[in-house]
Amino acid sequence: MAVILVKGTLSKMSEVDLVRRIGRWGRHAPAPASSLVHGIGDDCAIYRPRGCREDLLFTTDLLIEDVHFRPSTHRPDDVGWKCLARGLSDIAAMGGEPRFCLVSLAVAEWAGARWVEGFYRGLLRLARREKTGLAGGDLARAAKVTCDIVVCGAVPRGRALRRDGARAGNAIYVSGALGGSALGLGARAGKAWKRHLRPEPRLALGRFLRELGATAAMDLSDGLSLDLRRLCDASGLRAEITRPPIYPGATLDQALHGGEDYELLFTAPPRVRVPEEFEGLPLTRIGAMRRGRPGVTLDGQPLEALGWDHFA
Amino acid sequence: MAVILVKGTLSKMSEVDLVRRIGRWGRHAPAPASSLVHGIGDDCAIYRPRGCREDLLFTTDLLIEDVHFRPSTHRPDDVGWKCLARGLSDIAAMGGEPRFCLVSLAVAEWAGARWVEGFYRGLLRLARREKTGLAGGDLARAAKVTCDIVVCGAVPRGRALRRDGARAGNAIYVSGALGGSALGLGARAGKAWKRHLRPEPRLALGRFLRELGATAAMDLSDGLSLDLRRLCDASGLRAEITRPPIYPGATLDQALHGGEDYELLFTAPPRVRVPEEFEGLPLTRIGAMRRGRPGVTLDGQPLEALGWDHFA
Numbered sequence: 001m002a003v004i005l006v007k008g009t010l011s012k013m014s015e016v017d018l019v020r021r022i023g024r025w026g027r028h029a030p031a032p033a034s035s036l037v038h039g040i041g042d043d044c045a046i047y048r049p050r051g052c053r054e055d056l057l058f059t060t061d062l063l064i065e066d067v068h069f070r071p072s073t074h075r076p077d078d079v080g081w082k083c084l085a086r087g088l089s090d091i092a093a094m095g096g097e098p099r100f101c102l103v104s105l106a107v108a109e110w111a112g113a114r115w116v117e118g119f120y121r122g123l124l125r126l127a128r129r130e131k132t133g134l135a136g137g138d139l140a141r142a143a144k145v146t147c148d149i150v151v152c153g154a155v156p157r158g159r160a161l162r163r164d165g166a167r168a169g170n171a172i173y174v175s176g177a178l179g180g181s182a183l184g185l186g187a188r189a190g191k192a193w194k195r196h197l198r199p200e201p202r203l204a205l206g207r208f209l210r211e212l213g214a215t216a217a218m219d220l221s222d223g224l225s226l227d228l229r230r231l232c233d234a235s236g237l238r239a240e241i242t243r244p245p246i247y248p249g250a251t252l253d254q255a256l257h258g259g260e261d262y263e264l265l266f267t268a269p270p271r272v273r274v275p276e277e278f279e280g281l282p283l284t285r286i287g288a289m290r291r292g293r294p295g296v297t298l299d300g301q302p303l304e305a306l307g308w309d310h311f312a
Numbered sequence: 313m314a315v316i317l318v319k320g321t322l323s324k325m326s327e328v329d330l331v332r333r334i335g336r337w338g339r340h341a342p343a344p345a346s347s348l349v350h351g352i353g354d355d356c357a358i359y360r361p362r363g364c365r366e367d368l369l370f371t372t373d374l375l376i377e378d379v380h381f382r383p384s385t386h387r388p389d390d391v392g393w394k395c396l397a398r399g400l401s402d403i404a405a406m407g408g409e410p411r412f413c414l415v416s417l418a419v420a421e422w423a424g425a426r427w428v429e430g431f432y433r434g435l436l437r438l439a440r441r442e443k444t445g446l447a448g449g450d451l452a453r454a455a456k457v458t459c460d461i462v463v464c465g466a467v468p469r470g471r472a473l474r475r476d477g478a479r480a481g482n483a484i485y486v487s488g489a490l491g492g493s494a495l496g497l498g499a500r501a502g503k504a505w506k507r508h509l510r511p512e513p514r515l516a517l518g519r520f521l522r523e524l525g526a527t528a529a530m531d532l533s534d535g536l537s538l539d540l541r542r543l544c545d546a547s548g549l550r551a552e553i554t555r556p557p558i559y560p561g562a563t564l565d566q567a568l569h570g571g572e573d574y575e576l577l578f579t580a581p582p583r584v585r586v587p588e589e590f591e592g593l594p595l596t597r598i599g600a601m602r603r604g605r606p607g608v609t610l611d612g613q614p615l616e617a618l619g620w621d622h623f624a
Contacts, residue, residue, distance in 0.1 A: 045447035052364040133348045135357035148460035
């Protein structure tokens with residue numbers, strides 16, 4: 001549910017400002033009897049069904065032709081895979097287990113029955129692996145292929161990992177190495193390109209971190225500099241970091257500001273022993289949360305929240 | 313969740329065929345432990361949270377510029393209202409109570425901050441009235457304004473009104489009068505036009521019908537001839553009807569095949585006494601379900617499932 005920057009279109013509103021405004025408008029339309037535990041501004045919304053031991057997580061993500069993918073370089077099964085992977089990554093970030101998805105697909109003139117079939121093939125391959133049911137959706141015709149996916153996940157009641165849970169003194173970690181997706185998008189070949197096309201949602205890691213006692217988590221969809229800033233804003237703290245682990249061949253800029261790595265960014269108290277790796281994936285301490293005005297410093301210098309530019 | 317006909321684009325696949333194929337592919341990706349009670353092919357998917365007395369309903373609907381609305385004739389607050397009304401109408405059709413919604417909005421170049429604000433104003437006016445929380449969503453930029461809404465509702469466990477519940481001998485009813493939305497779209501003025509712009513989801517009626525003992529229900533989004541045919545297909549029966557009540561000034565064709573009336577179509581056993589009206593809205597018996605090959609006859613003649621043509 002990472003809200004995407006709408007540059008140019010809404011020139012007088014920053015993304016943060018717009019999300020805040022929508023959140024404010026939304027407060028005038030509350031769900032009945034506190035069943036909506038957590039709303040706008042995190043990876044997922046949290047809904048508590050009446051008399052139930054589980055909380056349900058909901059996330060929604062748009063994937064649009066010529067914004068998030070290009071028909072000339074992205075095969076339909078890659079598009080379908082990525083569409084679901086983005087939603088599953090939000091569920092992973094909250095420590096959840098996926099349950100089902102709903103897929104709304106608007107199909108452009110150029111995309112025929114074979115394209116639609118390829119799209120669903122890629123999406124359902126990942127859905128099967130991650131035990132995520134396809135519950136339904138909608139189909140329409142449009143000028144550009146536009147897909148909106150909703151994924152529902154579940155966590156034990158009150159246990160979802162949120163962005164606002166970090167405390168001063170908590171260590172900051174990332175999984176894997178960063179910048180691979182941005183590198184791949186530039187190169188259009190090799191392992192990094194595959195990583196860009198078929199991101200891996202870190203579902204097992206997210207559940208592990210929830211059980212381990214992480215205090216906050218989110219997925220790195222828009223770049224470390226922007227996403228960590230969001231975690232700082234939500235938790236009301238600042239972050240001091242050093243260089244993150246960099247994907248082989250990527251630049252520091254790609255690791256800091258490149259988006260779509262879909263690794264997890266998380267915080268944990270010093271007493272929690274975070275292992276050096278989880279199922280072969282490195283977990284690296286990159287800094288600590290401190291009291292102070294929300295913001296990020298890298299090796300003592302302010303780090304601008306550039307993040308992933310969808311319109312570059 | 314009424315799936316929209318994708319004419320031209322997928323010329324070799326009929327809509328029914330495509331939905332069936334997606335349903336078949338989807339069966340290979342089942343949700344864990346039968347928690348997904350009912351999936352593709354109804355107004356809503358039904359999800360049963362573990363150890364809970366309620367079933368949750370989910371519906372998703374796309375609303376696309378130049379397909380479902382035109383910027384020159386539809387004000388942003390009308391678009392926002394209609395976007396939510398379509399989803400709420402699906403919840404009404406299952407006899408549910410709305411809980412929350414998620415809104416994904418792709419914004420075109422021409423639509424600035426004022427348009428976005430108008431859109432949310434219209435949507436949230438209806439959300440407040442129907443106690444539907446805004447839980448979150450996604451924002452992006454696109455060539456055309458595209459909105460996808462997901463609405464979650466709830467019903468007592470096992471009590472959702474489905475399309476497949478009709479039995480031979482059941483009477484068929486519709487609420488209100490049909491053809492008003494199609495009439496309004498042609499006239500672009502007057503009460504019928506307002507009806508087209510701001511449809512009223514029949515939520516109170518849906519809950520009343522569930523408690524009364526209706527056997528099946530759906531909302532009339534794509535026209536009586538097409539929607540009743542879908543109910544026949546789901547229930548494995550044929551329908552014999554007479555002329556439905558016609559909106560003042562509309563033609564019989566508009567009443568039979570015009571879409572977007574958002575009235576309820578439902579069936580009930582003869583022993584159930586359906587009142588002549590509910591809160592001022594007429595409830596009219598238009599025929600009966602019979603054993604036989606799925607299909608519809610009007611005054612004894614086969615009625616073709618023309619439905620609403622989004623591309624006319």
